[in-house]
Amino acid sequence: MASVTQEAKQKAIAAGFVTAGVSTPDMLRDLPYGWVGKVTNLRPPEEILPSVKSVILLVLHAWDNRAFSFAIDPPNWRGYGMHSPDEQFESYYFGSEIMMNKAWPVVDFLRKKGYDATITSRIPLKPAAVRCGLGCQGKNTLLITPQFGPRVKLISVLTTAQLDSDEPFKENFCDKCEKCVAACPTKALEPYRLKITRCMTYSVESPCSPDVPEDVRKLERQYVQRPTPRSYMECTICADVCPIGKSRKPV
Ligand code: B12
Numbered sequence: 001m002a003s004v005t006q007e008a009k010q011k012a013i014a015a016g017f018v019t020a021g022v023s024t025p026d027m028l029r030d031l032p033y034g035w036v037g038k039v040t041n042l043r044p045p046e047e048i049l050p051s052v053k054s055v056i057l058l059v060l061h062a063w064d065n066r067a068f069s070f071a072i073d074p075p076n077w078r079g080y081g082m083h084s085p086d087e088q089f090e091s092y093y094f095g096s097e098i099m100m101n102k103a104w105p106v107v108d109f110l111r112k113k114g115y116d117a118t119i120t121s122r123i124p125l126k127p128a129a130v131r132c133g134l135g136c137q138g139k140n141t142l143l144i145t146p147q148f149g150p151r152v153k154l155i156s157v158l159t160t161a162q163l164d165s166d167e168p169f170k171e172n173f174c175d176k177c178e179k180c181v182a183a184c185p186t187k188a189l190e191p192y193r194l195k196i197t198r199c200m201t202y203s204v205e206s207p208c209s210p211d212v213p214e215d216v217r218k219l220e221r222q223y224v225q226r227p228t229p230r231s232y233m234e235c236t237i238c239a240d241v242c243p244i245g246k247s248r249k250p251v
Pocket residue numbers: 031032036039040042069121122123124125126127137140141142143144149150151152153154155191192193194196199201202205234235236238239
């Protein structure tokens with residue numbers, strides 16, 4: 001008979017995720033919680049679901065990386081941080097909307113088994129995914145999976161079910177490669193570190209923020225595609241150039 005862990009993972013795969021891993025709040029104790037610049041405030045799992053016992057990380061292959069990075073901002077968006085309490089807004093991110101929908105069958109399965117479960121993207125998903133054995137963090141700081149490299153999106157399900165944990169990922173795929181560092185037009189990367197205010201994604205999400213250097217604003221206008229006046233494709237250059245998993249087709 002399949003265990004609850006196996007069944008939860010099967011539900012994730014059936015919903016369209018390419019892989020799933022499990023860890024515990026204890027294993028995630030030393031993650032970088034708190035504010036990431038002015039972008040978002042990442043919380044420990046216990047603050048989101050107080051009696052959480054397991055953290056499930058779900059990986060979606062973004063087979064059209066640009067399209068999965070499609071975003072729509074509301075009218076009058078000033079963009080000083082996605083989750084600032086003083087902002088009245090609704091922003092939509094195509095990749096996140098898809099993942100929210102796909103994660104529901106996993107939540108539904110766990111709730112029907114009598115456990116509490118909730119979807120969240122408010123924990124630090126990249127290092128959590130490493131602890132769940134799903135890949136390593138590369139020089140572009142992104143999660144690099146063995147199958148699809150960094151061309152993946154992440155979301156987590158927290159649950160009160162005691163699931164079987166996976167072993168943390170040990171390998172490092174980057175070695176001497178620095179293609180991502182070299183490819184970034186704004187020089188936002190140094191190996192394993194991002195200068196947030198030089199990232200074109202930060203720039204485009206924060207149109208009125210004074211901390212974005214003028215040269216970055218200019219490059220953002222040049223590089224970021226805008227299908228309509230209020231929508232854009234977030235930059236994916238540092239993921240696109242990564243050789244890991246580049247030739248893999250969708251499963
Ligand atoms: C805030 C944020 C941003 C900010 C800041 C990015 C950043 N790197 O922090 C901005 C708006 C700039 C941004 C941009 C992008 N983002 Co973003 N972002 C997030 C968010 C909400 C939190 C990231 C975070 O934890 N930052 C905090 C910093 C401290 O963490 P860190 O990058 O892991 O830093 C560690 C490393 O630097 C490491 N380190 C430092 N020195 C060294 C040295 C060595 C040797 C080693 C090994 C490690 C190491 O230690 C640090 C602390 O652990 C996550 C979603 C989530 N809830 O996790 C998505 C997320 C990380 N973003 C994502 C994506 C795809 C992007 C973009 C490609 C844009 C896009 N098209 O969507 C760019 C990529 C920019 C980049 N190279 O990082 C995906 C990543 C998927 C993946 N494969 O990993 C996520 C997970 C969203 C999702 N739901 O899928 N993002």
